Amino acid sequence: MTATAILHQDTEIGLVQIRVSNLERSLAFYQNVVGFKVLRQTAHEAELTADGETVLVILREIENAKVLRRNSAAGLYHFAILVPDRPSLGLVLRNLIASDIHVGQGDHLVSEALYIQDPDNNGIELYRDRPRETWQRDPQGNYIMTTDAVDVDGLLAASEGLTWEGLPAGTVIGHVHFHVGNMNEARKFYIDLLGFEQVAHYGDAALFISAGGYHHHIGLNIWAGEGAPAAPADAPNIDYFTLLLPSEEERAAALERVRQAGYAVEEQDGVPTIKDPWNIGIRLIVKQ
Template sequence: MTATTLHQDVQIGLVQIRVSNLARSLAFYQNVVGLKVLRQAGHEVEMTADGRNVLLILREIANAKVLRRNSAAGLYHFAILVPDRPSLGLVVRNLIAEGIEVGQGDHLVSEALYIQDPDNNGIEIYRDRPRDTWRHDPQGHVVMTTDPVDVEGLLEASEGLVWNGLPEGTVMGHVHFHVGDLGQAKEFYVDLLGFDLMANYGDAAMFISAGGYHHHIGLNTWAGKGAPAAPADAPGIDYFTLLLPNEEERSAVVERVRQAGYTVREEGGVPAFADPWNIGIRLVLKA
């Protein structure tokens, strides 16, 4: 297979997840996360930060089996990127006010907060440091680590500001998945789709992106090597969208995926397929 690289302007679009109780999840994503309802139709709700662009779709499934955390391949977390440090400080203030248990990590390139929704779907809310401050190793990989977040500094940065939910400029920054085999994940996401490897932690985790971003997708084997795909009747991820800059780029990706033996179908008017762990991917053109 020839080496292929995705267009540098590729981004993550929206994420659709399965939940067991729509009313409970709606309350959580509005009050705790700070998203707003854009549209609701039956058992699906589209959620937004800016009132225009969909970031998250909640789909309620009947008689859902809620899995233990980190027990199957599928969603580890989706990551909501806020535009600046004061915005992340306001998120901290709201999570404290709501009494939510929060994990956190300063990854050098970013400051990140981690929470779980009522169905154990993982959520990261983070802000990036300026790209010109990111460091790279001799192989060109982005240097990342996990240090404690300066929570006091975040609170100071948001002093006197009022929480009104996630602000204008909030986007879906990346997605992070449990997979059953990191080599197979690299074959699919790097060799086939065309993402670049940005950081590699042995056979435990890798981070990949387009255009030099620290990562658009994280992949790990923390649910166990050989972890099976999460069942369709359990909460988790249905699909995420890749935003592509033009039809030429989209057609090239579709052709590579078909040539590799994966089934590509039309969903909502866009090409759709699944990775080896049944995580759905839809290819959407940027507006």
């Protein structure tokens, strides 16, 4: 099956909705450790923001939740919070150190990234991009990305004298990264149907795809094992992410490709929503 269309270059990832087992505990973490502010809250849901206006993460509490062992099911590997500049990431690092939690890290050449887990083992990346003109491609057109050690001293120096006030305005969800059960099936869905383009891969185990030449909007891996089952609905994980498209025409074309392939399109909160082969929801929204 070959790609029938390519997503518009202005396509972006929007908010993510995450399932958690204890909303109060998660709110403390997402505010104090990650740096979000609460925009709206009900008994079982909370909308989180960086700028006080734009919702970036929704936390949904589920009853009698079964917390999964990490890397044991298809679903969320991490969602990635993109801060606007290096001093901002330096402040994030300072706050994570002060929070005394485990922090992973990786310099990917295109970006510098910090990795943490929320109280339910939902993965979170906090990162900043290097300028796009510095990103390099190999002869096959894939971006050259590595996982080197982050220059921690440089990050701390970049934020020296600045005050942590939470995630700054300009923060967005930069990408999402999923465990999948089969890479060929993932390619068919995300590339052939939705219209993302491959931009990098790590052998046959991980694939990175994007729209408009970004280093990746979605990461896909089989690190939870070939044939990994979808995360159960009663376990913390991801409910859905939003795909922001530049026009109604772009959305209609993507939805038609998905329908033609036999996938159901449902209306959720008035928004057309599809599910990938591992029950990860995707809400297609036209950017305002």
